[in-house]
Every structure is written in structure tokens, then in C-alpha cells.
Amino acid sequence: MVDLDPVTLSRMLTGLTLIVHIVFASIGVGVPLMIALAEWRGIRKNDPHYTLLARRWARGFVISVAVGVVTGTSIGLQLSLLWPTFMRVAGQAIALPLFMETFAFFVEAIFLGIYLYTWERFKKPMIHLLLLIPVVLGSSASAFFITSLNAFMNAPQGFTLKNGVFAEFKPLVAMFNPATPTKVSHVLASSYTASAGLLAGIAAYSLLRGRKEAYFKKALKLTVISTFVFAVSTAIIGDFSGKFLAKYQPEKLAAGEWHFETTDRAPLIYGGVMDESGSIKYAIKIPYALSILAGNSPNTEVIGLNEFPVDERPSLKIHYLFDTMVTIGGLLVLIPLIYMFRHRLSRKGNKRGYPKWLLVCLVLLGPLAMAATELGWLYAEFGRQPWIVRGYMKVAHAATTQDTVGYMIILFLALYIVLCLSCVKVLAKLFRNKDVVEEMRELGIHAKGGMKP
Amino acid sequence: MSYEVVGITILWTFLFGYLIVASVDFGAGFFSYYTAVVTRHENKVHNIIQRYLTPVWEVTNVFLIFFVVGLVGFFPDTAYFYGTALLVPGSLAIVLLALRGAYYAYNTYGSSKENDKIYMTIYGATGLLLPAALSTILALSEGGIITETNGKVRLDWIQFFSNPYTWSVVILALVSVLYISAMFLSYYAKRAEDQHSFELLRRYALFWSGPTILACVFVFFQINRQNPEHFENMLNMSWMFIASLICFLIAVYFVWKKVNLGWAFVLVMLQFAFAWYGYGRSHLPYILYNQISIYESFTNETMAIALIIAFIAGLFILIPSLILLLRLFLFDSKYVRGHSPKKG
Numbered sequence: 030m031v032d033l034d035p036v037t038l039s040r041m042l043t044g045l046t047l048i049v050h051i052v053f054a055s056i057g058v059g060v061p062l063m064i065a066l067a068e069w070r071g072i073r074k075n076d077p078h079y080t081l082l083a084r085r086w087a088r089g090f091v092i093s094v095a096v097g098v099v100t101g102t103s104i105g106l107q108l109s110l111l112w113p114t115f116m117r118v119a120g121q122a123i124a125l126p127l128f129m130e131t132f133a134f135f136v137e138a139i140f141l142g143i144y145l146y147t148w149e150r151f152k153k154p155m156i157h158l159l160l161l162i163p164v165v166l167g168s169s170a171s172a173f174f175i176t177s178l179n180a181f182m183n184a185p186q187g188f189t190l191k192n193g194v195f196a197e198f199k200p201l202v203a204m205f206n207p208a209t210p211t212k213v214s215h216v217l218a219s220s221y222t223a224s225a226g227l228l229a230g231i232a233a234y235s236l237l238r239g240r241k242e243a244y245f246k247k248a249l250k251l252t253v254i255s256t257f258v259f260a261v262s263t264a265i266i267g268d269f270s271g272k273f274l275a276k277y278q279p280e281k282l283a284a285g286e287w288h289f290e291t292t293d294r295a296p297l298i299y300g301g302v303m304d305e306s307g308s309i310k311y312a313i314k315i316p317y318a319l320s321i322l323a324g325n326s327p328n329t330e331v332i333g334l335n336e337f338p339v340d341e342r343p344s345l346k347i348h349y350l351f352d353t354m355v356t357i358g359g360l361l362v363l364i365p366l367i368y369m370f371r372h373r374l375s376r377k378g379n380k381r382g383y384p385k386w387l388l389v390c391l392v393l394l395g396p397l398a399m400a401a402t403e404l405g406w407l408y409a410e411f412g413r414q415p416w417i418v419r420g421y422m423k424v425a426h427a428a429t430t431q432d433t434v435g436y437m438i439i440l441f442l443a444l445y446i447v448l449c450l451s452c453v454k455v456l457a458k459l460f461r462n463k464d465v466v467e468e469m470r471e472l473g474i475h476a477k478g479g480m481k482p
Numbered sequence: 483m484s485y486e487v488v489g490i491t492i493l494w495t496f497l498f499g500y501l502i503v504a505s506v507d508f509g510a511g512f513f514s515y516y517t518a519v520v521t522r523h524e525n526k527v528h529n530i531i532q533r534y535l536t537p538v539w540e541v542t543n544v545f546l547i548f549f550v551v552g553l554v555g556f557f558p559d560t561a562y563f564y565g566t567a568l569l570v571p572g573s574l575a576i577v578l579l580a581l582r583g584a585y586y587a588y589n590t591y592g593s594s595k596e597n598d599k600i601y602m603t604i605y606g607a608t609g610l611l612l613p614a615a616l617s618t619i620l621a622l623s624e625g626g627i628i629t630e631t632n633g634k635v636r637l638d639w640i641q642f643f644s645n646p647y648t649w650s651v652v653i654l655a656l657v658s659v660l661y662i663s664a665m666f667l668s669y670y671a672k673r674a675e676d677q678h679s680f681e682l683l684r685r686y687a688l689f690w691s692g693p694t695i696l697a698c699v700f701v702f703f704q705i706n707r708q709n710p711e712h713f714e715n716m717l718n719m720s721w722m723f724i725a726s727l728i729c730f731l732i733a734v735y736f737v738w739k740k741v742n743l744g745w746a747f748v749l750v751m752l753q754f755a756f757a758w759y760g761y762g763r764s765h766l767p768y769i770l771y772n773q774i775s776i777y778e779s780f781t782n783e784t785m786a787i788a789l790i791i792a793f794i795a796g797l798f799i800l801i802p803s804l805i806l807l808l809r810l811f812l813f814d815s816k817y818v819r820g821h822s823p824k825k826g
């Protein structure tokens with residue numbers, strides 16, 4: 030591994046750090062919103078179960094934030110350490126969102142610190158809830174800023190290139206490039222989905238282990254319905270992302286869809302394998318679907334991969350990444366839908382509780398949504414290859430020239446393994462040591478709901 | 483002031499902010515470890531430290547990120563030179579920061595009531611290793627160690643480790659961290675009305691004041707050996723270093739007499755501010771001697787203006803938030819004394 034070239038190694042290390050970071054970043058973006066939702070319901074319905082839910086989520090949330098912060102620090106510094114040439118040149122156009130992101134972090138960090146330590150400090154519970162607004166805004170804003178930087182790498186604008194010299198920079202134009210709207214909204218929606226799904230999975234897991242308290246059922250209902258809403262919006266925005274790609278980054282869409290000839294009425298190829306001669310087997314072909322994804326009408330012409338020089342085509346493997354993401358997207362809508370249907374039934378007198386298979390599916394919501402997030406990013410990033418700034422700078426020209434990157438990969442791999450394992454251990458211990466029922470008793474909450482008289 | 487100078491001043495100010503908050507944090511790690519694990523004093527000092535650190539630790543980290551991101555934003559060439567040269571030391575520093583941050587949160591927010599030995603050791607050790615590692619970048623900035631030949635940037639490790647200047651900076655960083663931290667914590671212990679911890683921390687503060695000033699003088703003259711041009715500039719602003727010394731003397735006097743502890747800490751900040759800005763100002767126009775000058779390596783003007791506007795807008799959000807944080811946790815005597823309800 031150590032004798033690969035610095036470019037490949039830098040790509041591996043960047044990918045490694047981001048794959049770890051995105052798990053915690055998605056939680057960092059989405060969970061504050063869920064906490065706010067629970068606390069708000071608790072105040073509005075005067076139901077202490079929801080308040081306790083918010084409180085317990087918040088307690089676990091800080092632990093994951095800590096790992097989010099340290100892995101974020103890691104990628105923040107690695108951008109300069111591994112891609113010095115990229116930062117030197119692109120920094121001229123794109124330093125602004127990175128810089129503003131740190132302010133968003135500041136706000137988030139400050140108000141999260143305050144929020145955690147002021148549960149009983151204000152007479153009106155609403156004031157405490159208000160403290161969460163800057164946390165939600167701060168983390169979503171940081172996702173916006175960083176994603177606009179990534180969007181710039183896919184659809185660069187806001188500068189000119191004359192005789193190899195970049196000039197006439199326009200930072201706002203660079204930030205609000207054509208990729209920004211779909212990318213940012215898809216990233217935000219997918220973070221909300223992943224967080225809601227994760228929390229739904231935790232609630233379902235407790236029910237699966239035989240807990241019967243109303244607390245868990247309320248938690249499940251809140252989180253599963255949220256997952257449904259967010260997953261539907263993620264899928265709709267995903268459709269817009271496809272339209273963005275068709276227009277601005279057709280090679281990524283074409284590679285993802287194994288679409289070689291430019292045509293209208295393009296079919297969508299789902300799954301399948303390709304042999305050496307390039308013919309596709311075992312795939313499901315959905316007529317016109319690719320044209321519809323690209324432009325809402327079967328008559329849309331979709332640019333094929335053959336229009337691009339061979340050395341500027343991304344890997345064809347990203348097809349599987351895209352297909353799996355979309356499949357999961359479907360499941361994330363379907364599973365909550367089944368739950369909601371069952372829930373309806375059980376309200377109409379059928380009081381049997383939830384069947385085991387459904388709970389197992391609900392537990393899977395979390396891992397599935399996280400997997401979709403990772404796959405989506407891998408698709409987006411591998412699909413940009415060989416470019417680091419599409420059309421302007423290739424990855425091969427942007428990396429560090431140091432030949433010690435290989436050792437750093439080993440170092441960081443060890444670090445992330447330690448961090449993630451210890452994080453899981455700490456979280457598990459946190460919730461085991463303080464059982465919900467015990468805590469409800471401490472706080473004087475009835476297990477069935479409502480305060481003790 | 484030119485945009486270049488505005489830019490570097492903003493960054494230098496944030497690095498100063500990091501210097502103060504992080505020193506308190508780093509030193510606190512060491513003292514926690516020392517009092518609880520080595521001398522087996524009861525956990526009181528540790529509790530004081532925890533109460534102060536818990537709400538602010540994440541904020542500390544952002545100061546550093548802000549500096550790095552801002553430096554690359556305003557002066558993109560720094561990414562190229564420092565970024566390439568610092569791959570290994572930078573990565574090691576990230577690992578230390580990561581372990582420190584994560585284990586701090588695990589221990590504080592996780593449910594273990596007893597303070598874990600592993601955690602205390604990681605926290606104590608990184609409290610000394612990090613300032614040592616980070617401070618060496620200042621030593622590098624004096625030039626001669628990072629070289630560029632045939633478009634390849636390299637760090638001359640032998641030159642780096644055999645240079646007395648490097649070591650003088652490391653020593654200064656270590657003793658200053660302990661000094662700043664002890665000065666702050668004795669003020670905080672006094673506010674918490676914890677007489678016992680106060681006495682102990684005051685002794686630490688006084689103990690580390692001597693080495694601090696000796697290390698300062700030592701570094702001052704090492705700069706002359708390393709980079710006479712820089713030294714010459716420093717002499718031209720000698721009033722700043724003299725002001726620093728005066729602040730130091732009054733601060734130590736206050737702590738000695740156990741009066742005006744709040745002011746004593748303000749004076750400590752002023753002491754370091756004078757020295758910090760004096761050092762920084764005399765370092766200009768170079769960020770890396772003879773290779774990166776703020777004038778030649780500046781970003782384009784549009785970006786500079788955008789960054790400065792973003793910075794000013796950011797301050798309007800940041801300053802009220804910071805004041806709120808300080809009022810709720812640092813200046814709220816009920817919280818400081820530990821009467822407020824515990825974390826959620």
C-alpha cells in the first residue's frame with residue numbers, strides 16, 4: 030500500500046476521512062431537528078414523554094458531535110495537507126464558504142453548550158427550546174457552506190482561465206453555482222432522513238426487545254413518520270439532482286446509467302453485469318425512464334458517455350452505487366408506509382402491537398439510510414473523476430508530492446477505528462446505565478404518560 | 483491599513499484567542515492529571531476544571547479551524563508550502579487533537595462517574611504534546627527549514643531537530659501553557675469559593691511564572707541567532723515587549739498578594755497580547771521567511787473583500803453569542819459554585 034503513488038494515496042485518505050465524517054456530520058445536521066421536534070411536541074401537548082425523549086437524544090447526540098468535530102477538524106486540515114495545489118488555486122475562488130462555515134460551527138458549538146446545561150434553568154420551557162434554533166440553523170448552514178464548495182468542484186464557475194492563469198474571481202458566483210441548489214437540498218434532506226431513520230431504528234429496537242411502555246411507541250411514531258416525510262423529499266430532490274446532472278455533468282449520469290449513445294427515449298438500466306465486450310446482461314430495462322429522470326419527458330435527449338474522451342470518463346462501477354442508493358431510497362419510503370398502515374389498523378381496534386418482521390425492518394431504517402448517504406457521496410465523488418475541479422483541474426495535478434501519505438493512511442485508519450468503537454461503547458453504556466423507566470420514576474413521570482398527580 | 487494587513491491581523495487575533503483558550507484547556511488537562519493521578523489529591527481541582535471546560539471545549543477547537551481556514555483563504559500559498567511540508571507533523575497533531583477531543587467528551591458526557599485513568603492520561607499527555615507540536619510551526623516560520631527545489635517542497639528534519647531555536651520555542655510553549663492555565667484556574671477557583679483548590683492552583687501559578695519569563699528571554703535571544711533580520715525588527719518595537727514584561731510583573735504581584743485576581747488574569751492576557759502582536763508585527767511581511775510574504779501571496783482582491791465582509795458579519799453573530807456563553811457559565815456565580823442543575 031505504501032508504494033502507491035501520492036495521488037492515489039491522497040484520494041484514499043480523503044475518502045477514508047470523509048466516509049467516517051459523513052456519518053457523524055449527517056447526525057450532526059439531522060438530530061438537532063429531531064430533538065427540537067420532540068421537545069416542541071412535549072411542550073405543546075404537555076407530555077413529558079416527549080421532553081424526556083428530547084433529553085435522552087440530546088445526551089447521546091453530544092457524544093456523536095464530539096466525533097463529528099474531531100473528524101471534521103481532520104478533514105479540514107487534510108484538505109490543505111493532501112491537496113495543497115487544489116487549495117492554492119481553487120482557494121482563490123472558494124475560500125468564502127469554507128470561511129463562513131467556521132462561523133456556523135461557532136454558533137452551533139456555543140448554543141449546543143448552552144442548551145445541554147440549561148434544562149431546568151429557565152422558568153418557561155419554550156426559552157430552552159429556542160436555544161436549539163441556532164444549533165439547527167448552525168449545523169444546516171455548515172452543511173450548506175461545505176456542500177456549496179463541493180458543488181463548485183462539480184460545476185465550477187466564477188473565474189476565468191487565461192493562458193493557464195486563473196483570474197477575475199467572483200466568490201458569490203462561485204458559491205451559487207448550478208450544482209448548489211440540488212446538491213445542498215439533497216444533502217440536507219438526506220441528513221434529516223438518515224437521522225430520523227437512525228432514531229426510528231433505536232426505538233424499534235427497544236420494542237423488539239420487549240419493552241412495552243408508551244414512551245417507546247411515541248418515539249417510534251414520531252421518528253417513523255419523520256423518516257417517511259424526509260425520505261419522500263429526499264427522493265423528489267434526488268430526481269432534481271438527476272436533471273442537474275443531465276444538464277451540467279452528463280458524463281456522471283451516463284456512467285451511472287451505462288448510457289453510451291446520445292439518444293432520446295433512453296431506457297433506464299437497473300442492475301445487471303457488463304462483460305468485456307461491453308454488452309449488458311441480466312439488467313432490468315425500464316423504457317423511457319432515463320429520459321424522464323433527465324428531463325421529465327420521454328423525448329428528452331440524454332447525452333451518452335461516448336461523447337467524452339476515454340480519459341475523461343468516470344468508472345462504470347458507479348452504476349451499482351447509484352442503483353443501490355435509489356433502491357434504498359425506495360425502501361425508506363416503503364417501510365414507513367407499511368408501518369403507518371399497520372398503525373392505522375391497530376387504532377381501529379386491532380390491538381396486537383407490531384409484528385416482529387415489521388420491527389426488524391424498522392430497525393434497518395437507520396443503517397439503510399446511512400448506507401444510502403455513503404453510496405450517494407461515493408457516486409457523486411467517483412463520478413467526478415478524473416477531475417477535482419470539473420473541466421479545469423485533474424486530481425492528478427492537485428495532490429501533495431510527499432511520499433509518506435501511505436503511513437498516514439495507516440495512522441488515520443487506526444485513529445478512526447478507535448474513535449468509532451469507543452463511541453459506540455460509550456453510547457451503549459450511557460443508555461444502559463440510565464434506563465428510561467428508572468429515569469421517568471426519578472423525574473416523576475408515569476410510564477403510561479402524564480405527570481403524577 | 484491594506485487588505486493584506488487587515489487579513490493577517492484578523493487571523494493573528496484568532497490565533498491569539500486560540501492561544502489563550504487552548505492554553506487554559508491544555509494546562510487544565512495536565513493539572514487534572516497531576517493532582518488526581520500523580521499526587522492523589524482529592525478530585526476537587528478536577529471538578530473545578532470540568533465545570534469550566536464542559537460548555538466551552540468545542541468552541542476552543544473552532545478557533546483553530548478558523549485560523550487554518552482563514553489563513554488558506556487569505557493567503558493560498560500557505561496551503562502549498564505549509565500544507566506540503568507539514569503532512570506528517572500536521573497529521574500527528576490531528577490525531578492528538580482528535581483523541582483529546584473525543585475522550586474528553588466521552589468522559590464528560592458519557593455515564594461513567596469515576597474518572598477513567600485512560601482518559602485522564604490521554605487528556606494530560608495531549609495537554610503537553612499538543613502545544614509542543616503546534617508551537618514548532620512558529621519555529622518553522624523563521625525560514626531555512628522548509629525548502630522548495632524543482633517544484634518539490636521538503637522539510638529538513640535534521641535541521642529542524644538540531645536547531646536550538648526549535649527547542650526554545652517548545653519550552654516556551656509548555657511553560658506558558660501551564661502558567662496561563664494556572665493563572666486562570668486560580669481565578670476561577672476563587673470565584674467558586676473553593677479555598678483549597680485556590681491555594682493549590684495559586685502555588686502552581688506562582689511556580690510557573692519564573693520559568694515562563696526565563697523562557698521568553700531565552701527565545702528572544704535565540705531569534706537573534708536564527709533570524710537576525712526578524713530580531714532587528716523586534717528591537718524596533720521593543721516597547722511592546724517591555725509592556726508585556728510590566729503586565730507580567732503586576733499580574734504575578736496580584737496573585738502573590740491574593741488580590742484583584744480577575745485583573746491579574748486580564749494582565750496575563752495583556753502580557754501575552756503585547757508579546758504576541760509584537761512578535762507577529764515584527765515577523766511581517768513574511769508568513770514564512772523569504773518564501774511567503776503577505777503581499778506576494780495574497781488572494782485576489784474580490785475574495786479578500788468578501789472574506790473581510792463575511793468576517794465582520796460573522797462577528798455580529800459571534801460576539802453576542804460568546805457573551806451569552808460567558809454570562810451563563812463563567813460570570814454566573816451560581817453556576818461557577820456548582821449550585822446549578824447538572825447537565826441534561
Ligand code: HDD
Pocket residue numbers: 183208211212213215216217219220222223263264265266267268270271273274281354355356357358359361398399401402403404405406407408409410412
Ligand atoms: C438518505 C440518503 C439518500 C437517499 C435515500 C437518496 N440519496 Fe441521492 N444522494 C445522497 C443521499 C441519498 C447524498 C449523500 O446526499 C448525495 C451525495 C452527494 C450529493 O449531492 O448528495 C446523493 C447524490 C445523488 C446524485 C448525484 C448528485 C451530484 O453528483 O451532483 C443523484 C443524481 C441522486 N443522489 C439521486 C437520487 C435519487 C433519484 C434518489 C431516489 C430515491 C436518491 N438519490 C436517494
Ligand code: HEM
Pocket residue numbers: 040041043044045047048050051112115175176178179403406407410411413414416417424
Ligand atoms: C462527506 C461526504 C463525502 C464523502 C463520503 C466523500 C468521499 C470521497 C471519496 C471516496 C473520494 C475519493 C474519490 C476517488 O478517489 O475517486 C473523495 C475525494 C475528494 N473529495 Fe469527497 N466526499 C465527500 C464530500 C466532500 C466534500 C463536501 C468536499 C468538498 C469540500 C469533498 C472534497 C473532496 C476532494 C478535494 C477529494 C479529492 C479529489 C478527488 O479524488 O476527486 N468531498 N471524496
Ligand code: HEM
Pocket residue numbers: 050051053054055056057058093094095097098099100101102103104105108134135138168169171172175176216220540543544547
Ligand atoms: C471536505 C469536506 C468537509 C470539511 C472540510 C468539513 C470540515 C468540518 C470541520 C472542520 C468540522 C469541525 C467543526 C468544529 O470544530 O466544530 C466539521 C464538523 C461538521 N461537519 Fe464537516 N466537513 C466536511 C464535510 C461535511 C459534509 C459533507 C457535511 C454535511 C452534510 C458536514 C457537516 C458537518 C457538521 C454538521 C459538523 C458539526 C459536527 C456535528 O455537529 O456533528 N461536513 N466539519
